[in-house]
Amino acid sequence: MTDLAPPPNLRTLFLAFAKLGLTSFGGGLSGWMxxxxxxxxxxxxxxxxxxxxxxxxxxxxxxxxxxxIWIGYRLAGGMGxxxxxxxxxxxxxxxxxxxxxSYGWLQRYAAxxxxxxxxxxxxxxxSLSMGLRTARRxxxxxxxxxxxxxxxxxxxxxxxxxxxxxxxxxxxxxxIAYWQVxx
Amino acid sequence: MRDNIYLTLLGIFAPLSFLTVGGGQSxxxxxxxxxxDVHGWISEAQFxxxxxxxxxxxxxxxxxxxxxxxxVAGLLGAVITTVSIFVxxxxxxxxxxxxxxxxxxxxxxxxxxxxxxxxxxxxxxAASLTLMRAATGGWLAVAVTLVATAIIVATEVxxxxxxxxxxxxxxxxxx
Numbered sequence: 052m053t054d055l056a057p058p059p060n061l062r063t064l065f066l067a068f069a070k071l072g073l074t075s076f077g078g079g080l081s082g083w084m085x086x087x088x089x090x091x092x093x094x095x096x097x098x099x100x101x102x103x104x105x106x107x108x109x110x111x112x113x114x115x116x117x118x119x120i121w122i123g124y125r126l127a128g129g130m131g132x133x134x135x136x137x138x139x140x141x142x143x144x145x146x147x148x149x150x151x152x153s154y155g156w157l158q159r160y161a162a163x164x165x166x167x168x169x170x171x172x173x174x175x176x177x178s179l180s181m182g183l184r185t186a187r188r189x190x191x192x193x194x195x196x197x198x199x200x201x202x203x204x205x206x207x208x209x210x211x212x213x214x215x216x217x218x219x220x221x222x223x224x225x226x227i228a229y230w231q232v233x234x
Numbered sequence: 235m236r237d238n239i240y241l242t243l244l245g246i247f248a249p250l251s252f253l254t255v256g257g258g259q260s261x262x263x264x265x266x267x268x269x270x271d272v273h274g275w276i277s278e279a280q281f282x283x284x285x286x287x288x289x290x291x292x293x294x295x296x297x298x299x300x301x302x303x304x305x306v307a308g309l310l311g312a313v314i315t316t317v318s319i320f321v322x323x324x325x326x327x328x329x330x331x332x333x334x335x336x337x338x339x340x341x342x343x344x345x346x347x348x349x350x351x352x353x354x355x356x357x358x359x360a361a362s363l364t365l366m367r368a369a370t371g372g373w374l375a376v377a378v379t380l381v382a383t384a385i386i387v388a389t390e391v392x393x394x395x396x397x398x399x400x401x402x403x404x405x406x407x408x409x
Contacts, residue, residue, distance in 0.1 A: 081361070104357070112254055139293070143297060148301070169378060177382065228348040
């Protein structure tokens, strides 16, 4: 729990997640959230964030909505969870409708598609850098390193179903961690 | 039929909420079956366009439900499908967050946190790889991704600037 910032008020929380929602192109939103909530604003620790992320992935629901609820609740209780979820859903919802209305027009301009491709490619870099950053901290322990490699190989390289990989690896990893904590 | 279209939408989308996992792509086939095949509310071409728009626009890709609701039953339809897909699963996460907060610092919780951290890290890396595979734009996309990664690792530059930069590079190269 080293030098966390004081919890934000509801307005800041809403605006932060609205900004994240509105600037996430082509996926990779969790990398963005980590950059913002852990690195820049220091609202939660990296370990808290990663727990939220893993649970957000494993539970039903869209992970980019589950994670704001998790973080929002941790920072400001029920209202925090509510405004964080609204922040990440409602502004992009309005944008998607605007996009749909102007779709015919957007299609006529090839530049739109090209610019969005470029934005998405850069956004993946954010996700990748956050992955590398967390990986560097996890590979110092043998258990973490092996689990990380297995999950990456299963989901990333072999493209196995995520739920099944997590379903096998999570109990295993938590079990070993529990045994280590107890010792 | 007309007067209970909202209830029908609710009945279709709310159960799907519990079947969404990860990025929400898991329920696209079932959604397609319901609104195109079973009910014939929207055409195949419209569904494909909706999918493309939702992916192109910022925010969760699952906002395709907003578009479907809107096309099937107007503004209220959009609100109903969006609420249906997000609220049920959100209540579940909220419940878990409450239980979590109540037991903060318990040994089992430490074990769960330490156990899940490497899994989450592996998932972020795997997601990056999947996104890179799916990205359109060939070598240029890979180059932009790698350069952006290096810049973020090495500097404190705002990610917004990087995203704008990525768009600018693509426009420059293609024109």
